[in-house]
Amino acid sequence: MNRPFGRGRDLSLTPNYVVLVALLIFSLGPLAIMVLNSVKSRAEIGENPLGLPNDFEWSNYARAWEVGNFSTTMVNSGLLVAGSVVGVLVLGGMAAYSLAKLNLSGAGALMLFLLVISSLPIHLFLVPLFVLWREIGLLNSFVGLVIIYIALNAPLGIFLLRSYMLQLPRDFEDAARVDGAGEWQIFARIVVPLSWPGFLTVGLVVALAVWNEFLLATVFLQDESKFTVITSYQNFATRFSRDWSLTSAAAVMMILPILVIFLIFQRRFIEGMTQGGMKG
Amino acid sequence: MRDTAVQTHPSLALHRPRWSRARLRRHAVPWLFVLPILLINLLVVLGPAVAAVYYSMTDWSGIGAADFVGLANYQELFFEDPSFLSAFVHNVVWLAMFLTVPIAMGLIAASLLAPIRRGALFFRLALFIPYVLPSVVVAHLWSSLIHPDRGVVGWLNERGVPGTDIALLGRESTVLPTIAFIDNWRWWGFLMVLFLAGMQNIPPDLFEAARLDGANRWQEFRDVTLPGIRPVLVFMILMTSIWSFLTFDFIWIITQGGPAGASEVLSILVFKNAFQNFEAGYAAAIGITMSLFVGVVISIFVVLRRRGWEI
Numbered sequence: 001m002n003r004p005f006g007r008g009r010d011l012s013l014t015p016n017y018v019v020l021v022a023l024l025i026f027s028l029g030p031l032a033i034m035v036l037n038s039v040k041s042r043a044e045i046g047e048n049p050l051g052l053p054n055d056f057e058w059s060n061y062a063r064a065w066e067v068g069n070f071s072t073t074m075v076n077s078g079l080l081v082a083g084s085v086v087g088v089l090v091l092g093g094m095a096a097y098s099l100a101k102l103n104l105s106g107a108g109a110l111m112l113f114l115l116v117i118s119s120l121p122i123h124l125f126l127v128p129l130f131v132l133w134r135e136i137g138l139l140n141s142f143v144g145l146v147i148i149y150i151a152l153n154a155p156l157g158i159f160l161l162r163s164y165m166l167q168l169p170r171d172f173e174d175a176a177r178v179d180g181a182g183e184w185q186i187f188a189r190i191v192v193p194l195s196w197p198g199f200l201t202v203g204l205v206v207a208l209a210v211w212n213e214f215l216l217a218t219v220f221l222q223d224e225s226k227f228t229v230i231t232s233y234q235n236f237a238t239r240f241s242r243d244w245s246l247t248s249a250a251a252v253m254m255i256l257p258i259l260v261i262f263l264i265f266q267r268r269f270i271e272g273m274t275q276g277g278m279k280g
Numbered sequence: 281m282r283d284t285a286v287q288t289h290p291s292l293a294l295h296r297p298r299w300s301r302a303r304l305r306r307h308a309v310p311w312l313f314v315l316p317i318l319l320i321n322l323l324v325v326l327g328p329a330v331a332a333v334y335y336s337m338t339d340w341s342g343i344g345a346a347d348f349v350g351l352a353n354y355q356e357l358f359f360e361d362p363s364f365l366s367a368f369v370h371n372v373v374w375l376a377m378f379l380t381v382p383i384a385m386g387l388i389a390a391s392l393l394a395p396i397r398r399g400a401l402f403f404r405l406a407l408f409i410p411y412v413l414p415s416v417v418v419a420h421l422w423s424s425l426i427h428p429d430r431g432v433v434g435w436l437n438e439r440g441v442p443g444t445d446i447a448l449l450g451r452e453s454t455v456l457p458t459i460a461f462i463d464n465w466r467w468w469g470f471l472m473v474l475f476l477a478g479m480q481n482i483p484p485d486l487f488e489a490a491r492l493d494g495a496n497r498w499q500e501f502r503d504v505t506l507p508g509i510r511p512v513l514v515f516m517i518l519m520t521s522i523w524s525f526l527t528f529d530f531i532w533i534i535t536q537g538g539p540a541g542a543s544e545v546l547s548i549l550v551f552k553n554a555f556q557n558f559e560a561g562y563a564a565a566i567g568i569t570m571s572l573f574v575g576v577v578i579s580i581f582v583v584l585r586r587r588g589w590e591i
Contacts, residue, residue: 013396019388020403024406034421049432094313095313095317095318102310121574122526123550125324125567152325214529241423248421258412262409269412
């Protein structure tokens, strides 16, 4: 095997695949175990925590749905996600439009302000915010928590939407301006429809962040009837930590919607989350 | 003001209103678009953050009146409270673990994945999946997996595999690295995808050239790949340094700082003081201190960059 250059290592990718498959098992193995255990009976898990189930115990799901109070918590989480996504897209989209298209005087200062705001630690303002929300009656209120989620997710949304809008050609807006359209009309009728992929990306990333959020939901929604899937699962999984089939079934129900939506829109998710990581 | 002036001088009416409307359009309308989100951020973040500075100098319980006590909270924090020092040390240990393990894993996986064509998308997607899962699910899943009485470790333990009879989350010496391991399981795939995107932006002829020069895998990685992704790598080192002082979710979910404070970090102290001990003033002081650490990290990076380090 005489090769003129190098050692011919450009040929063999086998070691790469071996290591990557090992990492794949590390990443997905625990999830596979969880899914398998969600259909085993409690007795079987003790004997056989790793293998395929002997009997499919589908009733685990009905029981977990009931005991985990999912009919309430799914609605609660859904309301928070919907409110936060709409809020970030509308208010963040307006701000992004102003920054990208309207020659906002003081745009640089505003960007800096948003950057500083989005890098302040939650634990810095958590306590005064909690007390303020208690005083003005926004504690244990979905509206109250949605306002917080909008505030914390908007800077990222504004940065992503602004860079998306900057790439749009100006022709349509200019034509509309000549025709006497107001800025709101141009925003709502022209810029938003043209930048829908940016809005979709931001909406997905915000939806995932809000659905998964733990700390603020724990602090600001203390009524059991207001629990989200996440805060309710924390109590549920602690209480039933010995019943692994039950906690697995509940977990599968929580992550199934996430995984389906993630797999459908995976390119937008990864693009939005990695750009968010780079900018936020 | 100008509009009223215009109305009292009809002679100017032809010119001034048009000028004024254009001016309004140019300066006020853009601000109307940013005003709502600006007000929300002032209410939720900036206002409470400024209030935290004041409360950190009071003995406030969180309810009722707050008495000004100057810097007494900070004095207690730095000189009298042993839990603060131990929490700070845990944050530094956390930082050391997250600056090494996930970054190394992400770099290795990304550089192995970068030359691959077949199945590349599948690997990228599959390794990213843990990052979209909620922390509560990941935390409870792994707590069960490594529990010595049940789960995989328990199953191995029953079959007499040595070293599997340890409650990793129940011992002071192992609890913090174990939680970091669980957090990292969810985190490292995200880093991998970021690094991979950086590597795919490196011009392929650089790799060709290295190959022609007879570089081996390690030399190619050191001399082509690493310099090529340097901006991403440095940025993620900065973000890791910041986030390590703020970490909360996994520790709170799994141990709430126990056993015996062995996994307590600064954010846990804020939470416990604010919502369990009703020492909101003291909690605010810890929150301010955490923010100062973050400020120090950012300043170090800014200074290094000013000094001409290419970061």
